[in-house]
Amino acid sequence: xxxxxxxxxxxxxxxxEKILNDNNKIIKRIFNLDxxxxxxxxxxxxxxxxxxxxxxxxLRCDDCIKYHLETCYKQKLSKAEIMxxxxxxxxxxxxxxxxxxxxxxxxxxxxxxx
Amino acid sequence: xxxxxxxxxxxxxxxxEKILNDNNKIIKRIFNLDxxxxxxxxxxxxxxxxxxxxxxxxLRCDDCIKYHLETCYKQKLSKAEIMxxxxxxxxxxxxxxxxxxxxxxxxxxxxxxx
Amino acid sequence: xxxxxxxxxxxxxxxxEKILNDNNKIIKRIFNLDxxxxxxxxxxxxxxxxxxxxxxxxLRCDDCIKYHLETCYKQKLSKAEIMxxxxxxxxxxxxxxxxxxxxxxxxxxxxxxx
Amino acid sequence: xxxxxxxxxxxxxxxxEKILNDNNKIIKRIFNLDxxxxxxxxxxxxxxxxxxxxxxxxLRCDDCIKYHLETCYKQKLSKAEIMxxxxxxxxxxxxxxxxxxxxxxxxxxxxxxx
Amino acid sequence: xxxxxxxxxxxxxxxxEKILNDNNKIIKRIFNLDxxxxxxxxxxxxxxxxxxxxxxxxLRCDDCIKYHLETCYKQKLSKAEIMxxxxxxxxxxxxxxxxxxxxxxxxxxxxxxx
Amino acid sequence: xxxxxxxxxxxxxxxxEKILNDNNKIIKRIFNLDxxxxxxxxxxxxxxxxxxxxxxxxLRCDDCIKYHLETCYKQKLSKAEIMxxxxxxxxxxxxxxxxxxxxxxxxxxxxxxx
Numbered sequence: 001x002x003x004x005x006x007x008x009x010x011x012x013x014x015x016x017e018k019i020l021n022d023n024n025k026i027i028k029r030i031f032n033l034d035x036x037x038x039x040x041x042x043x044x045x046x047x048x049x050x051x052x053x054x055x056x057x058x059l060r061c062d063d064c065i066k067y068h069l070e071t072c073y074k075q076k077l078s079k080a081e082i083m084x085x086x087x088x089x090x091x092x093x094x095x096x097x098x099x100x101x102x103x104x105x106x107x108x109x110x111x112x113x114x
Numbered sequence: 115x116x117x118x119x120x121x122x123x124x125x126x127x128x129x130x131e132k133i134l135n136d137n138n139k140i141i142k143r144i145f146n147l148d149x150x151x152x153x154x155x156x157x158x159x160x161x162x163x164x165x166x167x168x169x170x171x172x173l174r175c176d177d178c179i180k181y182h183l184e185t186c187y188k189q190k191l192s193k194a195e196i197m198x199x200x201x202x203x204x205x206x207x208x209x210x211x212x213x214x215x216x217x218x219x220x221x222x223x224x225x226x227x228x
Numbered sequence: 229x230x231x232x233x234x235x236x237x238x239x240x241x242x243x244x245e246k247i248l249n250d251n252n253k254i255i256k257r258i259f260n261l262d263x264x265x266x267x268x269x270x271x272x273x274x275x276x277x278x279x280x281x282x283x284x285x286x287l288r289c290d291d292c293i294k295y296h297l298e299t300c301y302k303q304k305l306s307k308a309e310i311m312x313x314x315x316x317x318x319x320x321x322x323x324x325x326x327x328x329x330x331x332x333x334x335x336x337x338x339x340x341x342x
Numbered sequence: 343x344x345x346x347x348x349x350x351x352x353x354x355x356x357x358x359e360k361i362l363n364d365n366n367k368i369i370k371r372i373f374n375l376d377x378x379x380x381x382x383x384x385x386x387x388x389x390x391x392x393x394x395x396x397x398x399x400x401l402r403c404d405d406c407i408k409y410h411l412e413t414c415y416k417q418k419l420s421k422a423e424i425m426x427x428x429x430x431x432x433x434x435x436x437x438x439x440x441x442x443x444x445x446x447x448x449x450x451x452x453x454x455x456x
Numbered sequence: 457x458x459x460x461x462x463x464x465x466x467x468x469x470x471x472x473e474k475i476l477n478d479n480n481k482i483i484k485r486i487f488n489l490d491x492x493x494x495x496x497x498x499x500x501x502x503x504x505x506x507x508x509x510x511x512x513x514x515l516r517c518d519d520c521i522k523y524h525l526e527t528c529y530k531q532k533l534s535k536a537e538i539m540x541x542x543x544x545x546x547x548x549x550x551x552x553x554x555x556x557x558x559x560x561x562x563x564x565x566x567x568x569x570x
Numbered sequence: 571x572x573x574x575x576x577x578x579x580x581x582x583x584x585x586x587e588k589i590l591n592d593n594n595k596i597i598k599r600i601f602n603l604d605x606x607x608x609x610x611x612x613x614x615x616x617x618x619x620x621x622x623x624x625x626x627x628x629l630r631c632d633d634c635i636k637y638h639l640e641t642c643y644k645q646k647l648s649k650a651e652i653m654x655x656x657x658x659x660x661x662x663x664x665x666x667x668x669x670x671x672x673x674x675x676x677x678x679x680x681x682x683x684x
Contacts, residue, residue: 015558022535026265026543027557029257030205034551037205037254042194047161051168051199055206056552058169058436060631061516063555064206079592080156085165087596091144091151092169092178094400094436095604096626099633101597102585129444136421140429140607141443143599148437151596170438172550174289175402177441193250201254208514208550209262210284213291215255216243258547265547270536275503279510279541283548286511286664288403292548307364308498313507315368319486319493320511320520322628322664323376324398327405329369330357368493371485372661379482379661384650389617393624393655397662400625406662422612427621433600433607434625434634471672478649482657483671490665512666517630519669 002110008066038071046075050085057089057100065104073111082108116224122180152185160189164199171203171214179218187225196222230338236294266299274303278313285317285328293332301339310336344452350408380413388417392427399431399442407446415453424450458566464522494527502531506541513545513556521560529567538564572680578636608641616645620655627659627670635674643681652678 020028038048049072056064072082086104090097134142152162163186170178186196200218204211248256266276277300284292300310314332318325362370380390391414398406414424428446432439476484494504505528512520528538542560546553590598608618619642626634642652656674660667 012558015561019557019561022539022561024539024543026261026547027539029261030543030546030551030554033205033254033257034554037202041198042192043164043198047164048198048202050157050161050165051202052206054165054169055172055203058438059172059206059552061552061555064552078156083592083594083597084155084157084162087594087600088151088162088165089169090436090600091147091596092166092173092436092438094432094434094439095600096400096434096629096631096634097436098600098604099631101589102582105585105589105592126444129447133443133447136425136447138425138429140433140603141425143603144429144432144437144440147596147599148440172552173438175438175441178438197250197252197255201252201258204258204550205254206550206552208546208548208553209258210287210289210292210514210548211550212258212262213289215247216240219243219247219250261547265544269540270534271506271540275506276540276544278499278503278507279544280548282507282511283514283545286515286666287548306498311364311366311369312497312499312504315366315372316493316504316507317511318372318664319368319489320508320515320664320666322660322662322667323372324401324403324406324628324662325664326372326376327403329361330354333357333361333364368489371489375482375485375661379658383654384648385620385654389620390654390658392613392617393620393658394662396621396625397628397659400629401662420612426611426613426618430607430618430621431625433603434622434629468672471675475671475675478653478675480653480657482661483653486657486660486665486668490668515666517666517669520666 002113004107004110005070005114008063009070012063012067046072046077049075049077050081053082054085054089057086057097057104058093060093060097060100062100062103065100066107069104069107070111073108079108079112116227118221118224119184119228122177123184126177126181160186160191163189163191164195167196168199168203171200171211171218172207174207174211174214176214176217179214180221183218183221184225187222193222193226230341232335232338233298233342236291237298240291240295274300274305277303277305278309281310282313282317285314285325285332286321288321288325288328290328290331293328294335297332297335298339301336307336307340344455346449346452347412347456350405351412354405354409388414388419391417391419392423395424396427396431399428399439399446400435402435402439402442404442404445407442408449411446411449412453415450421450421454458569460563460566461526461570464519465526468519468523502528502533505531505533506537509538510541510545513542513553513560514549516549516553516556518556518559521556522563525560525563526567529564535564535568572683574677574680575640575684578633579640582633582637616642616647619645619647620651623652624655624659627656627667627674628663630663630667630670632670632673635670636677639674639677640681643678649678649682 053068056068090101167182170182204215281296284296318329395410398410432443509524512524546557623638626638660671
């Protein structure tokens with residue numbers, strides 16, 4: 001995997017583990033819900049991951065965007081599908097979203113390098 | 115159509131018309147993009163409408179939620195699909211989203227009454 | 229109870245019940261967490277309610293503010309304590325918070341009328 | 343003055359007075375800063391009011407928008423100037439701003455009726 | 457003190473000094489209010505610092521979180537109290553807060569190393 | 571030009587080019603609008619750039635702030651004018667804006683070094 005993807009995932013895993021070991025019940029349950037919410041239901045996983053990506057993008061959270069980009073990538077969503085989802089996010093969220101779009105685009109390239 | 119749906123659409127149409135007649139070029143183009151962005155592309159219209167709904171929900175814009183709920187309704191998305199999309203929005207956006215979830219739920223009922 | 233308080237609580241209860249009966253697992257768990265998070269722990273209930281109030285205020289969610297104002301009121305927090313918490317919220321969140329401060333102040337008066 | 347303008351101003355004045363009489367030092371100083379910040383400096387009042395309007399619009403605060411629209415109106419800013427400022431706000435803030443744009447447009451008409 | 461804490465404080469102090477020397481009256485007063493708002497009043501300093509921490513967390517401002525974490529640390533708030541406050545922030549603000557929670561957790565460890 | 575300014579502009583240009591070459595119609599049009607919206611109209615370019623700067627600051631987007639600071643600098647806006655605009659942004663957006671104010675101040679110094 002590319003360096004950027006690796007570093008992001010390692011930091012994320014390391015800190016999640018520490019936080020979960022800290023045993024705050026509310027936080028543990030939120031982490032747990034985060035896994036369940038994107039499982040297949042009446043909506044399929046691909047659609048749900050795109051929903052997570054767009055929510056993360058309009059709320060301008062780079063780490064959340066990276067996380068969902070990787071899951072989208074693993075779900076075999078195409079770059080064209082990602083870009084169409086991100087175009088809606090940019091329109092709804094405004095030009096303030098554009099710097100996050102640049103970093104999202106760059107991260108997707110990192111994922112493709114793997 | 116129910117009263118609430120009617121009133122929302124009438125106000126929206128009336129004001130959009132006034133704004134468009136005002137002829138500000140930037141605003142007109144943004145309105146125009148808003149129509150194009152949700153047309154079928156590599157993603158189908160249903161998926162795009164769900165993306166618009168979730169973006170509107172995490173950004174907590176009641177009018178935007180209503181607009182996308184109606185388009186989702188016309189696209190024959192089921193209540194279960196809407197609720198699954200809204201559950202992701204509530205998880206990503208937090209309990210601060212819940213008051214908008216209540217109003218969204220109520221508006222969906224109005225759409226079903228039609 | 230005053231009319232404004234009554235109406236708010238009735239609408240909130242009615243819609244929460246409908247949403248819970250809809251049986252979306254993620255949403256039900258978030259509602260459940262919302263109850264647990266404000267229970268006494270290493271922080272007492274009063275402190276937690278003030279945290280909920282300030283979080284709601286800087287995120288500018290009128291309904292969330294109303295809800296926490298009522299819980300604060302029931303916990304016998306004084307108006308001076310509420311105002312001090314709201315002053316921090318206004319400073320951190322900026323003058324954009326002021327319209328919500330007005331409505332919060334008005335709602336507190338409604339709670340006191342009861 | 344039109345009813346909508348009147349009602350907004352009366353509620354605003356009434357609640358501001360109550361809040362100021364409550365004597366929370368931090369809040370009083372923020373209210374005081376709010377008056378000073380828009381006084382003529384190296385930037386003239388018109389420019390400052392447009393800055394306040396655009397800040398209020400991208401942060402989607404209807405009451406703040408109304409307040410600045412009225413001050414802009416009193417400063418003899420033209421509708422075309424207002425619309426150009428609002429077009430920048432809509433582009434930067436995205437289509438999520440559009441419902442606030444509708445209400446801003448309507449309120450400007452109320453101000454012109456006076 | 458740990459490197460991360462040191463660097464943050466040095467940059468913060470250096471830039472605050474430059475900005476204050478620039479003599480913009482509004483900004484100077486806001487900086488001044490920021491000191492006063494967290495002084496003991498009807499609420500004690502610990503509670504106020506937790507309010508500042510939660511406000512900063514739901515608004516997802518890493519630097520503000522770091523600043524309040526350090527003040528909380530100096531006020532002898534325990535890690536368990538911090539985590540309980542942050543759990544409320546994560547529930548209210550949603551999973552979008554989680555990346556900031558990771559960095560907050562890491563920064564608290566830096567503070568403990570000192 | 572200073573290193574920080576250079577690096578920012580190079581990354582921005584490189585990624586914008588990649589994104590535009592990707593040929594998503596919605597995104598291309600938003601990029602295009604972004605150029606048009608700040609052209610002289612009934613408001614002059616200086617005023618529009620200040621509007622863009624304040625919108626970016628209250629929405630707390632560092633990259634957007636940098637971009638508008640550079641355009642303001644090229645338009646010969648003075649540091650005093652910038653600081654007055656930023657003081658309004660800090661008042662409206664609250665102390666949560668202060669970390670962005672620090673970075674804005676630093677970037678303006680970089681622009682002056684050129």
